Amino acid sequence: MPLLTVNQVSHHYYSKTDYTKALENISFTLDQGEFISILGPSGCGKTTLLSIVAGLISPTRGETILDGDSDRKAGNKAHMGYMLQQDYLFPWKTIKENVLLGPKINKKHDASMDQRAKKMLEEVGLQDIGDSYPDELSGGMRQRAALARTLITEPKLLLLDEPFSALDFQTKLRLEDFVSQLLKQYNKAALLVTHDISEAIVMSDRILLLKPRPGEIQEIFKMPGELRNLPPFQARQHPSFQEIFDEVWKEMSALETS
Numbered sequence: 001m002p003l004l005t006v007n008q009v010s011h012h013y014y015s016k017t018d019y020t021k022a023l024e025n026i027s028f029t030l031d032q033g034e035f036i037s038i039l040g041p042s043g044c045g046k047t048t049l050l051s052i053v054a055g056l057i058s059p060t061r062g063e064t065i066l067d068g069d070s071d072r073k074a075g076n077k078a079h080m081g082y083m084l085q086q087d088y089l090f091p092w093k094t095i096k097e098n099v100l101l102g103p104k105i106n107k108k109h110d111a112s113m114d115q116r117a118k119k120m121l122e123e124v125g126l127q128d129i130g131d132s133y134p135d136e137l138s139g140g141m142r143q144r145a146a147l148a149r150t151l152i153t154e155p156k157l158l159l160l161d162e163p164f165s166a167l168d169f170q171t172k173l174r175l176e177d178f179v180s181q182l183l184k185q186y187n188k189a190a191l192l193v194t195h196d197i198s199e200a201i202v203m204s205d206r207i208l209l210l211k212p213r214p215g216e217i218q219e220i221f222k223m224p225g226e227l228r229n230l231p232p233f234q235a236r237q238h239p240s241f242q243e244i245f246d247e248v249w250k251e252m253s254a255l256e257t258s
């Protein structure tokens with residue numbers, strides 16, 4: 001059984017005088033450990049789709065099922081972790097306190113969680129700065145702290161909404177490698193929204209290209225094994241990378257000009 005099933009999802013936004021078909025008949029599945037990117041021109045419904053999977057909005061039609069559970073209001077939201085463009089770390093809390101926020105909110109904070117926070121900080125290479133405050137960290141370090149805060153709750157699915165887009169290019173490349181390696185190590189599934197074709201290629205098992213008005217799946221690109229077996233930075237240097245980039249670029253450009 002897939003971890004996530006998106007089944008014939010449509011979403012329309014209504015105003016007093018008009019309505020927008022944001023998504024139309026979207027279906028796909030995501031397996032444990034799989035990484036899917038949602039790519040497409042502005043306004044094709046990427047954020048709407050992520051919000052529906054997150055259970056933040058109910059689709060006009062269709063359903064999403066996470067781990068066999070289609071009740072989006074109940075506890076299954078707790079099975080998801082988020083990494084967003086902004087890290088949303090609380091500036092008045094230390095990095096360790098920020099990492100422990102989820103367990104505290106879920107009332108699962110005990111001595112074992114302190115140990116787990118220590119381990120998570122080690123995993124993201126921030127073991128020496130648990131007592132520092134977010135303002136004392138670089139953008140990349142802050143995003144790594146945000147990742148530790150997400151992973152400590154042991155989410156089944158990670159929803160990544162342009163998590164690298166506010167970072168400088170070198171930091172973004174380093175973080176792509178870092179996140180990719182950590183997700184593989186923990187066998188986590190992830191859904192990434194991005195505008196960046198190259199990022200989608202090097203991070204994903206599959207890319208869902210959406211077309212706008214209405215937002216429909218235009219094409220699903222499956223990434224070849226030779227790229228998936230490489231860390232993202234090395235995948236960018238592989239001969240297959242340019243071939244796939246050209247193919248996706250051509251399709252996406254056609255959507256942007258149509």
Ligand SMILES: Nc1ncnc2c1ncn2[C@@H]1O[C@H](COP(=O)(O)OP(=O)(O)OP(=O)(O)O)[C@@H](O)[C@H]1O
Pocket residue numbers: 013014020021022040041042043044045046047048049
């Ligand atoms: N709350 C809303 N009310 C009305 N229309 C909306 C609302 N949110 C989004 N839309 C419309 O739905 C469509 C899809 O929007 P969405 O933000 O999901 O696209 P997107 O692909 O994430 O865009 P971008 O890449 O620019 O962030 C767009 O036409 C948008 O104008």
